[in-house]
Amino acid sequence: MDSIQVEEQLVYDRPNSLLDVQTHYCPGCTHGVAHRLVAEVIDEMGIKENMVGVASVGCSVFAYNYYDFDFVQAPHGRAPAMATGIKRVLPHRFVMTYQGDGDLASIGMGEIVAAAARGENITVIFINNTNYGMTGGQMAPTTLPGQKTTSSPNGRDVETAGYPIRTAEMLATLDGAGYVARRSLHNPKNVRMAKKAIRLAFETQKKGLGFSLVELLSTCPTNWGLSPLKALEWVENAMIPYYPLGDYKVHPAIKDLKV
């Protein structure tokens, strides 16, 4: 039997900043993609040992179990305040919060707006999946008009439940914000664009240009009652029209940065 020479080429590996553990996320959920993108950026910038992460309450409550750098766990909505405390006493460390939409845009709206307005030099990764994932899919501030959830069983009625909040647009109006962008994780092209935005957010922090936030449109197949594939399609067809992708605030000092 002829032997065949096989040359191995590593094309995909776990980032150093991610621990080699299984996550608790549901199949098809894009939290895993978001975690990986953040970890890749941290690896590429070589800042793993300079990082302090702040986990929030929601599906990402256990983020500290997945990242291989120092982490703390905040009360519901308070991650930006905790991050502020850390950054103010450790101004040369990189501080990141990782928050969902219930955490950031509902119970933690006060903390996030105040942190952005102060130009707090932290980076926020904001996962928008239009519902409270961890508690089983209740209506969030980001739930789309007419969208059914376990607490809006007939679809979100804007007459009684009001309208969704476009967080990126709102925070971009604040002078303290250095970089605010919305990206989506529904296909490879957008995943690559999301990674670039995350990099720019951390570069903003590195240069001391103020508050940075990347809103990531994400899937929640379990609570949406959709297959992973259908969930990705729903992001494109239902979410993006309401939550347009784009850069809402780019500090001039990073405008021309190539990443």
Place this chain on the structure above:
Amino acid sequence: MAKQLLKGNIAIGEAAVRAGLNAYFGYPITPQTELLEYLSARMPELGRTFLQAESELGAINMVYGAACTGARVMNSSSSPGVSLMTEGISYISATELPVVIVDVMRGGPGLGNIAPSQGDYNQIVHGGGHGDYHCIVLAPANVQEAIDLTYGAFDLAEKYRTIVVILADGSLGQMMEPAELPPMLPAIMRQPDWATYGSEGRERRFLSSIFIDPTQQEEANFRLEGRWQKIKENEIQFREYYLDDAEYAVVGFGTAGRIALSAVRAARAKGIKIGLFRPVSLAPFPDAQLFALAKRLKGMLVVEMNAGQMLNDVMNATRHQTPIEFFGRMGGILPMPEEIEAEIDHLFTQPIGGNDHPCDRWLKRSGRIN
């Protein structure tokens, strides 16, 4: 160092600075605002961190974050603000972090008013936040004691990885007294083996208050309770006045205790053998000392600026060893020495009868309820 005339709030702020305070996060609320204002100038002048938060929720969580790094941190507030902070107090306690909190109490409940009160006793001493946790609670009765307790509070917090609350009332925050300040320490940024300040050169760490596995949660609960047992053994503080030959005693903390001392002196002048027991550590509470005292007394009068919150702890500690009466003022009103003196006379001349709760007897005696 010579004595100088200092306002309570400012004295507490400067004592914290001299204790090596690295970062302060606060929110304006009367009657503690001067503390925040003072530190807004003092901390930056020393190159240390001062930040006025967006709310008490923001402030306590900034303190939470900063404490995770090993920095010496403090915040301050007054009653309604502390209510908002109780969420963070529970989390910080669960995460086992050293933090100093100053509560300059005002009249309540609700928005109440801005006058001095001791209405936060239960909220601070017996929890307020969710779950089983304990804070060390220290109650000064004058500006010098406020300085000394604040100066020592950080070491105490770090020794046990716990919250230390300086529980003062509005009058202590607002009044001026001659007092001496302690020596100045540089800003303290420790790197204890649990802190999260960036993992350079070591394994990464995380700090969390979540134990999703109940067996691990219970283990953490036992750890906190075990630590509290050590604190109870080692950190009881109290002051005694004229108790050596006393047949009666007044028990009061903070400003109520201080005012009661005037009444005790007046009663002594009339020949009544009475003294004052003033708990300084409200948690841990001086249970054994009060029990021993009660065994040799003919009666005890508890005086507070609330409706009898510490009274229940005194009753619990003394276990019916002596009859107890209670006198309280509420709503932000200080008890007058003459009022306490009249209560002492009542205790001395009218034997306590019946099994009513001392609080009920006080309310009946007050003539102010229908």
